[in-house]
Amino acid sequence: MTKRVVTLAHYYTQPEIQQMADKVGDSLELSLYAREAEADIIVFAGVRFMAETAKILNPNATVILPDAGSTCSLVTQTDVTALKRWRDNHPDHVHVSYINSSAEHKALSDWIVTSRNVDDIIAHLYSEGKQVIFSPDRNMGAYLNYQYGYEMPLWSAVCEVHDKFNEVALNEALAAVKGNCHLIAHPESPLPVLKQAEYVGSTSGMLNWVKNYQGDVKDVIFVATEDGILYNMGLARPDLDLRQAPIYAGCQCNSCPYMKMNTVEAVKRAQQGIGLTIDYLTTAQMDAARLPIERMLDFSKRYSL
Ligand code: 13P
Numbered sequence: 100m101t102k103r104v105v106t107l108a109h110y111y112t113q114p115e116i117q118q119m120a121d122k123v124g125d126s127l128e129l130s131l132y133a134r135e136a137e138a139d140i141i142v143f144a145g146v147r148f149m150a151e152t153a154k155i156l157n158p159n160a161t162v163i164l165p166d167a168g169s170t171c172s173l174v175t176q177t178d179v180t181a182l183k184r185w186r187d188n189h190p191d192h193v194h195v196s197y198i199n200s201s202a203e204h205k206a207l208s209d210w211i212v213t214s215r216n217v218d219d220i221i222a223h224l225y226s227e228g229k230q231v232i233f234s235p236d237r238n239m240g241a242y243l244n245y246q247y248g249y250e251m252p253l254w255s256a257v258c259e260v261h262d263k264f265n266e267v268a269l270n271e272a273l274a275a276v277k278g279n280c281h282l283i284a285h286p287e288s289p290l291p292v293l294k295q296a297e298y299v300g301s302t303s304g305m306l307n308w309v310k311n312y313q314g315d316v317k318d319v320i321f322v323a324t325e326d327g328i329l330y331n332m333g334l335a336r337p338d339l340d341l342r343q344a345p346i347y348a349g350c351q352c353n354s355c356p357y358m359k360m361n362t363v364e365a366v367k368r369a370q371q372g373i374g375l376t377i378d379y380l381t382t383a384q385m386d387a388a389r390l391p392i393e394r395m396l397d398f399s400k401r402y403s404l
């Protein structure tokens with residue numbers, strides 16, 4: 100019998116990869132697609148923590164990552180033994196972890212969040228009188244502490260792509276524009292950049308902001324996130340002047356090297372069953388990591404996030 104293959108792609112993959120996919124989305128949407136997929140094989144054109152999340156949520160499917168090198172700096176910068184010590188040093192706190200984390204890291208967490216629901220989930224925990232520690236993204240945590248007046252202890256890892264957005268280069272670019280400008284940003288960016296943003300949110304959130312933009316089409320819209328999503332934004336609103344926020348003079352490293360490992364050849368091979376099969380997680384590891392993910396998915400469903 101022919102195998103049912105479902106291909107999922109993140110917005111940061113190249114246009115030709117998105118065109119090969121059955122579904123394109125942000126981390127939350129892709130997790131939900133993976134959980135509901137009636138597939139024998141899920142090809143995950145994204146990065147490894149996303150493919151692992153898909154396997155945890157749909158353990159009967161074979162999940163294949165096209166290139167085994169597609170990691171994420173938030174994962175590689177986090178030593179899980181040190182993380183466990185840090186967590187154990189805060190026994191009265193709820194541990195909230197960003198989905199950009201390994202399965203082992205997730206298993207040490209009480210809640211998983213994505214950039215789509217992090218504000219609401221942490222607000223919910225504080226409304227219940229809880230204290231929170233947040234890992235692994237230091238920039239996202241600093242933004243939440245600043246925006247809502249929390250004092251969450253933070254783990255210290257960064258996205259190597261978003262961490263390069265820089266206030267000085269941004270101010271120069273804003274000053275060089277003659278007319279009006281807007282800035283929208285992903286919360287993995289540094290706080291001085293986020294403080295200037297009109298909108299801070301997930302990849303889907305930023306895409307919706309652009310789709311629904313009602314302002315003057317002559318205004319320049321700077322986008323502080325990985326360059327892949329500019330493709331989706333341009334398709335949705337070809338009438339707008341959308342520009343990626345600058346990094347610093349001479350540097351073009353605003354593209355995620357791990358997402359870009361999903362080449363057409365690698366995805367085609369994965370659709371034939373060749374790639375990194377996510378088969379190394381034990382049932383106990385997957386069960387432990389699934390709990391905080393399902394808590395997030397239930398919360399998001401309850402509040403239609
Ligand atoms: P989203 O959840 O916004 O899609 O972000 C994932 C990611 O890796 C951003 O760098």
Ligand code: SF4
Nearest residue numbers: 146171172258260355
């Ligand atoms: Fe990780 Fe940053 Fe790449 Fe997203 S853009 S996958 S956070 S390295």
